[in-house]
Amino acid sequence: MSKIYVAGHKSPDTDSVCSAIGYAYLRNQLVKAGSPYASTHKEEAVAVRQGDLNPETEFVLKHFGIPTPELMTDGAGKKVILVDHSERGQTLDNIDQAEIIAIIDHHKIGDVTTPNPITFINMPTGCTASIVKALFDFFKVEIPKEIAGILLAAILSDTVAFKSVTTTEFDKKAAEELAKIAGIEDLMAFAMEMFKAKSDVAGKSPRDLLYRDFKDYMMAGKKVGAGQIEVVSLDLLAEVKDAIYEEMQKVKAEGGYHTIVLMLTDIMKEGTELLVVTDDPSVIEKAFGKKLEGKSIWLDGVMSRKKQVVPPLEKAFGA
Amino acid sequence: MSKIYVAGHKSPDTDSVCSAIGYAYLRNQLVKAGSPYASTHKEEAVAVRQGDLNPETEFVLKHFGIPTPELMTDGAGKKVILVDHSERGQTLDNIDQAEIIAIIDHHKIGDVTTPNPITFINMPTGCTASIVKALFDFFKVEIPKEIAGILLAAILSDTVAFKSVTTTEFDKKAAEELAKIAGIEDLMAFAMEMFKAKSDVAGKSPRDLLYRDFKDYMMAGKKVGAGQIEVVSLDLLAEVKDAIYEEMQKVKAEGGYHTIVLMLTDIMKEGTELLVVTDDPSVIEKAFGKKLEGKSIWLDGVMSRKKQVVPPLEKAFGA
Numbered sequence: 001m002s003k004i005y006v007a008g009h010k011s012p013d014t015d016s017v018c019s020a021i022g023y024a025y026l027r028n029q030l031v032k033a034g035s036p037y038a039s040t041h042k043e044e045a046v047a048v049r050q051g052d053l054n055p056e057t058e059f060v061l062k063h064f065g066i067p068t069p070e071l072m073t074d075g076a077g078k079k080v081i082l083v084d085h086s087e088r089g090q091t092l093d094n095i096d097q098a099e100i101i102a103i104i105d106h107h108k109i110g111d112v113t114t115p116n117p118i119t120f121i122n123m124p125t126g127c128t129a130s131i132v133k134a135l136f137d138f139f140k141v142e143i144p145k146e147i148a149g150i151l152l153a154a155i156l157s158d159t160v161a162f163k164s165v166t167t168t169e170f171d172k173k174a175a176e177e178l179a180k181i182a183g184i185e186d187l188m189a190f191a192m193e194m195f196k197a198k199s200d201v202a203g204k205s206p207r208d209l210l211y212r213d214f215k216d217y218m219m220a221g222k223k224v225g226a227g228q229i230e231v232v233s234l235d236l237l238a239e240v241k242d243a244i245y246e247e248m249q250k251v252k253a254e255g256g257y258h259t260i261v262l263m264l265t266d267i268m269k270e271g272t273e274l275l276v277v278t279d280d281p282s283v284i285e286k287a288f289g290k291k292l293e294g295k296s297i298w299l300d301g302v303m304s305r306k307k308q309v310v311p312p313l314e315k316a317f318g319a
Numbered sequence: 320m321s322k323i324y325v326a327g328h329k330s331p332d333t334d335s336v337c338s339a340i341g342y343a344y345l346r347n348q349l350v351k352a353g354s355p356y357a358s359t360h361k362e363e364a365v366a367v368r369q370g371d372l373n374p375e376t377e378f379v380l381k382h383f384g385i386p387t388p389e390l391m392t393d394g395a396g397k398k399v400i401l402v403d404h405s406e407r408g409q410t411l412d413n414i415d416q417a418e419i420i421a422i423i424d425h426h427k428i429g430d431v432t433t434p435n436p437i438t439f440i441n442m443p444t445g446c447t448a449s450i451v452k453a454l455f456d457f458f459k460v461e462i463p464k465e466i467a468g469i470l471l472a473a474i475l476s477d478t479v480a481f482k483s484v485t486t487t488e489f490d491k492k493a494a495e496e497l498a499k500i501a502g503i504e505d506l507m508a509f510a511m512e513m514f515k516a517k518s519d520v521a522g523k524s525p526r527d528l529l530y531r532d533f534k535d536y537m538m539a540g541k542k543v544g545a546g547q548i549e550v551v552s553l554d555l556l557a558e559v560k561d562a563i564y565e566e567m568q569k570v571k572a573e574g575g576y577h578t579i580v581l582m583l584t585d586i587m588k589e590g591t592e593l594l595v596v597t598d599d600p601s602v603i604e605k606a607f608g609k610k611l612e613g614k615s616i617w618l619d620g621v622m623s624r625k626k627q628v629v630p631p632l633e634k635a636f637g638a
Contacts (some may be wrong), residue, residue: 037487040443109422109433115630117427120441124359138457169355311434 002047004101005078007092009085011214011227012049014057014157014194015082018150020047021066023083023104026132029141037119037139041101043079048072050092054212056157059197062151064182068163084128086110086120089216104131126166129154130174148181153194160230160267161191164303179274192232195267199231206243210251210262217310219317225251225301226313228305230265234273237264241275245295248277259283261313262294265303272302274309287316323364324397324568326411328404330533331368333376333476334515337469338447339366341383342402342423345451345546348460356438356458360420362398367391369411373531375476378516381502383468383617393559403447405429405439408535423450426625445483445490448473452493467500472513479549479586480510483622511551512592514586518550523560529570529581536629538636541577544570545632547624549584552590560594567596578602580632583615584622591621593628606635 002307006024008016016222023044030038031045036274053061061068075091082091082103087110088176092098095112100118103112106128123131129151136143143151155175159167162175175187184190201209214227231237237244243265248260259278266272273296290297302308325343327335332572343364349357350364366388372380380387394410394417401410401422406429411417414431421438422431423448442450448470455462462470474494475481478486481494494506503509520528533546550556555565560583567579580598592615600611609616621627 036492037442103428106436108436109431109439111432112428113430115427117425117443117625118441119443120428120439122437122439122440123356124436134457138453165518173355306436314434 009090015154018154054199105247126171127158152178208245287312327408337473359595446477449493471497544579546583576631606631
């Protein structure tokens with residue numbers, strides 16, 4: 001029998017990978033139990049990833065003993081469930097030739113449409129994993145210890161240990177309950193272990209670092225790329241910053257971008273150095289109220305691409 | 320303080336109106352309780368309707384002693400929650416000037432997009448009210464007797480007392496539980512009362528009947544209208560059928576439609592006489608495998624516009 005593939009977005013982060021694994025597990029349990037919710041499609045659900053894992057996600061899966069999902073980038077002819085995204089630019093290739101069974105997300109409502117009614121659960125939470133946790137509760141399905149662990153890790157990752165402005169009470173409550181199931185007593189110590197793993201830039205090529213968590217957007221008809229590297233200290237990036245900047249210039253030319261920004265986010269200082277290559281520096285000034293000095297600007301308190309970088313950029317492009 | 324308006328689709332049916340009332344009530348309870356789910360917007364939620372109530376909905380609200388929601392057709396400058404639709408063609412005028420707070424629906428994913436993350440709950444159930452019922456359970460909010468009554472009525476209406484192919488186990492379970500709360504012992508007797516009210520065509524103008532439950536679609540760039548009148552027996556429509564057909568011809572010319580179909584659905588016989596005015600009768604033949612004889616075709620077993628009329632039409636237009 002064919003399968004249902006549960007896929008996060010391109011340049012997968014911890015939420016994208018762990019929510020896919022968690023939702024696939026939940027769905028398989030519902031099918032086994034004969035739940036009316038999963039009655040239309042009874043195939044086995046399996047989590048897949050659209051790209052290489054970042055070092056944080058690698059650490060998390062290893063820590064909880066969960067195997068790495070298979071790589072899958074093309075949706076043609078497949079039944080798929082999308083988690084952590086609903087934008088065509090971030091989804092599987094040939095999505096029009098896939099059958100979308102469900103979407104579970106926490107972003108703005110994107111441009112994916114479907115010919116038939118499907119399950120689409122989107123909530124304005126800090127993390128998709130918080131919604132997956134809520135769905136376990138809703139369907140009264142027990143969460144295994146290791147699944148609780150990776151869902152918790154996803155919440156800590158996406159909310160930067162609750163420091164990000166995207167954090168909601170919903171995420172905090174979910175994390176508390178997951179920590180109990182996973183048997184993790186010191187949340188902050190565990191988060192710090194994750195962030196140290198995430199900060200590992202040693203031996204990575206500048207292009208790998210740029211693409212670690214990189215998304216494409218269309219803003220007023222212009223192609224814009226926005227990436228993010230999170231580290232416990234910007235010192236870790238001092239030696240590679242110039243090489244990364246050169247890589248941004250190359251990618252901009254090759255990919256026909258109007259603008260590429262890369263957030264170098266300091267988790268401890270709670271701020272971001274925004275590296276910028278652009279055809280029009282005034283857009284950056286309009287978006288962030290600061291003139292570009294050399295290659296970058298410092299944005300105090302900015303940690304969320306979704307809430308603090310993409311919306312002002314979109315507004316500046318639109319204006 | 321400004322309000323949040325909860326609106327169903329144009330040409331409101333019982334699900335559209337009752338789900339709006341139910342969800343507005345639920346949201347207000349969550350805000351009162353300080354729930355993290357409703358923390359971003361604390362304004363009072365009020366249900367509104369985009370048009371006149373059909374006689375079934377009038378019967379239902381009267382039966383459970385619930386006042387008719389105010390008429391509201393323009394979303395400009397307002398905070399809104401959309402229930403039972405996510406298509407631009409079915410929503411409030413000037414939706415681009417509204418702030419969409421949430422969408423609760425059970426249709427295919429439409430073309431509404433949002434600039435920020437919102438709550439979007441869509442499930443492939445027979446009725447939006449079943450999802451609203453599930454949300455009450457999820458948030459552990461008690462359902463008042465009269466709200467349970469109207470949500471139950473919405474499920475019986477949208478699923479044609481569980482006869483429609485759109486019916487899921489999810490709807491049946493929700494209806495059972497709601498019936499207990501509402502104190503309704505004989506579901507089928509209650510459904511029949513509703514359907515008799517719905518079948519009341521006496522004294523209605525042909526145009527009112529045509530627009531009773533009428534939706535616009537774009538199919539391969541062509542404007543298509545699809546309406547539905549449900550009656551306990553087609554005999555009730557015998558005298559007005561010709562006048563309705565003339566009205567369809569007029570509306571087609573005035574509105575620049577390529578095709579208008581009107582489902583005259585016989586609830587007891589479980590089938591539909593499809594009245595058709597079109598620029599291209601071959602589309603109807605392609606969609607339903609039957610040649611148009613005179614003004615209509617009989618479609619045995621067809622009761623759902625959403626599952627049995629719109630998809631084959633879309634396919635026929637696309638091919």
